[in-house]
Amino acid sequence: MKNLLEKGTRCLIVQSEFSAFSFWNYVDICEIVGAKYPAAPLGLMTVAALLPQQWEFKLIDANVEPLLDEHFEWADIVCTGGMLPQQQGMFSIIDKAHRYGCPVVVGGPDPTSQPQLYRSADFLVLGEGEVTIPMFIQDLGKGSKSGEYQSDEKADMTRAAIPRFDLIRFQDYIQVGIQYSRGCPFNCEFCDIIELYGRKSRTKTPEQIINELQTLYDLGYRGHIDFVDDNFIGNQKNVKKVLPAIKEWSDVNNYPFYFSTESSINLADDEGLLQMMKDVDFRFVFIGIETPEDEILKLANKTANLNIPVEKAVNKIYSYGMIVNGGFIIGFDNETDQTAENMIKCIQDSGICMAMLGTLYALPNTQLTRRLKREGRLFEDSSTLRETNTEIDQMTSGLNFATTRPRIDVLKDYIRVIKYIYDPKHYYQRATYTGIQLKPDYKYKPTARKMLKLTKAFLKLCAKAGFSKTTGWLYWKTLLTVIVKNLKAIEPTVNLAAMFIHFHKMSKFIIELTTKEMKSIEMTGEEKYD
Numbered sequence: 001m002k003n004l005l006e007k008g009t010r011c012l013i014v015q016s017e018f019s020a021f022s023f024w025n026y027v028d029i030c031e032i033v034g035a036k037y038p039a040a041p042l043g044l045m046t047v048a049a050l051l052p053q054q055w056e057f058k059l060i061d062a063n064v065e066p067l068l069d070e071h072f073e074w075a076d077i078v079c080t081g082g083m084l085p086q087q088q089g090m091f092s093i094i095d096k097a098h099r100y101g102c103p104v105v106v107g108g109p110d111p112t113s114q115p116q117l118y119r120s121a122d123f124l125v126l127g128e129g130e131v132t133i134p135m136f137i138q139d140l141g142k143g144s145k146s147g148e149y150q151s152d153e154k155a156d157m158t159r160a161a162i163p164r165f166d167l168i169r170f171q172d173y174i175q176v177g178i179q180y181s182r183g184c185p186f187n188c189e190f191c192d193i194i195e196l197y198g199r200k201s202r203t204k205t206p207e208q209i210i211n212e213l214q215t216l217y218d219l220g221y222r223g224h225i226d227f228v229d230d231n232f233i234g235n236q237k238n239v240k241k242v243l244p245a246i247k248e249w250s251d252v253n254n255y256p257f258y259f260s261t262e263s264s265i266n267l268a269d270d271e272g273l274l275q276m277m278k279d280v281d282f283r284f285v286f287i288g289i290e291t292p293e294d295e296i297l298k299l300a301n302k303t304a305n306l307n308i309p310v311e312k313a314v315n316k317i318y319s320y321g322m323i324v325n326g327g328f329i330i331g332f333d334n335e336t337d338q339t340a341e342n343m344i345k346c347i348q349d350s351g352i353c354m355a356m357l358g359t360l361y362a363l364p365n366t367q368l369t370r371r372l373k374r375e376g377r378l379f380e381d382s383s384t385l386r387e388t389n390t391e392i393d394q395m396t397s398g399l400n401f402a403t404t405r406p407r408i409d410v411l412k413d414y415i416r417v418i419k420y421i422y423d424p425k426h427y428y429q430r431a432t433y434t435g436i437q438l439k440p441d442y443k444y445k446p447t448a449r450k451m452l453k454l455t456k457a458f459l460k461l462c463a464k465a466g467f468s469k470t471t472g473w474l475y476w477k478t479l480l481t482v483i484v485k486n487l488k489a490i491e492p493t494v495n496l497a498a499m500f501i502h503f504h505k506m507s508k509f510i511i512e513l514t515t516k517e518m519k520s521i522e523m524t525g526e527e528k529y530d
């Protein structure tokens, strides 16, 4: 067998496919703007940067191009990794690579959380690649044919490698990710971030971030960059150092990028920080709101959100030009008959269009999972995905445990909220509200070529949403209202209007699946449900 550490070893890196019905997989919007998938596979580009650089790499993202037999014929070694919804995809890549006689290396969040499921792979490289990939390479050099590598050590982000952005085609994606920090200081019961990455927010240095921006710039990338951090403001001291550095670099380079990220809701308390984000053109921020009910937040230990009026916080962020996308959860212990109503009011009053409402999912290796297990409530095989067509993300595969309220009531509430918030009239009401509140000051200006592409996309959108029976009138009314009341916010409002195409499709799918599940509970009876 070939010594795999040799120069020229051909390494196939595969990102397996996500379901088209996932909340995050807005393929219709990709089609309108001429891309194939929303987000580039940052984890695997990072892995490529950590593997021996004398190797030859091919990164195939099955979300943007088909994975072919010839790719396996080409390869000496295959690497794959990913999250829970990619489980079946990863299993089939392992099988296929073996059929072609290639050793397989797996890593990433799901193999790290449940390595027992991936023992058919030759090498399990778990946890943070910065720590475990060197262990794997060392073993490979000694001629090992298999191995499992895990470490309690957390990666020193100040020594992180620049991801191999050169391995993808930028035009396939709407956004490219970069990572500034890992970990989060909070301690929410259902969260696996703190288990995987710890409660200390470890950051890169401003110089590293500037180097990554410069690399993307030199490779010709322009446009949307997503900071994929678990909580961008988790290290408040450091984030205030990196933002001025980004501003200085952007000033010199004429603002070639605009940004989005994830943050805890206390962002709204810090106007200085909000201004710094506005100054470098942050346009979207995803916030885990989960529920507006303090009693439930307390039980879930989501202390960051306690006593914070959501509508006020969201409005503050709008006033700095950033659209708020929110994560919401139904299915917590302590919920009542009022929960659905409270949730609807919170989403509608704050104008959050992109409201990702899921049922509570006890992710493997979380405090919640351990508690439910102790209480005898966690279902067996609760985190093995069998039905790839229906088990997509927590919007369709949550509640993997016995609920305190009757399960059927939780599901009824779930459908009720989804139906309400993704009803065209209610959705467009929120888009109008956000469009009026938002105070953007966009710095990034697309090139003439990109502008032409965007104009084409806008016309396509007008044809699709503006002349549809369901949304036609609402679409034009929203656009006109925002043109009259807050012209500066017309571009983000158009984006929100576009996203409805995806949410409409996705909500119908969720309602259908959940209704089926409810029927099956009615037939089998709640107590037999497992």
Ligand code: B12
Pocket (backbone or CB within 6 Å): 018, 019, 022, 023, 024, 025, 039, 040, 041, 042, 043, 044, 046, 047, 079, 080, 081, 082, 083, 084, 085, 105, 106, 107, 108, 109, 110, 113, 125, 127, 128, 129, 130, 133, 177, 179, 182, 183, 191, 192, 193, 197, 228, 229, 230, 363, 364, 392, 393, 394
């Ligand atoms: C950005 C992001 C997304 C983006 C983009 C995803 C993409 N295309 O890459 C979007 C928004 C689309 C997304 C969606 C979802 N996500 Co997500 N996402 C993230 C996030 C915040 C960052 C991912 C990232 O790029 N990290 C930076 C890179 C460098 O880290 P990494 O990928 O972990 O890779 C490192 C190691 O894991 C390892 N590694 C990774 N792969 C491999 C492979 C090999 C061979 C080796 C050796 C090592 C290795 O080495 C890398 C360097 O250390 C993570 C949280 C996190 N901190 O990672 C959640 C996370 C990965 N997502 C998660 C989940 C559950 C989802 C969703 C199912 C629902 C949700 N929570 O939103 C959906 C499903 C996606 C879909 N389309 O169906 C979970 C996964 C949990 C699990 N146990 O599997 C995480 C951990 C967060 C969470 N708790 O919600 N996600």
Ligand code: SF4
Pocket (backbone or CB within 6 Å): 184, 185, 186, 187, 188, 191, 192, 193, 194, 230, 231, 264, 288, 302, 304
């Ligand atoms: S704030 Fe978000 S990332 Fe931090 S512990 Fe809570 S759920 Fe996890």
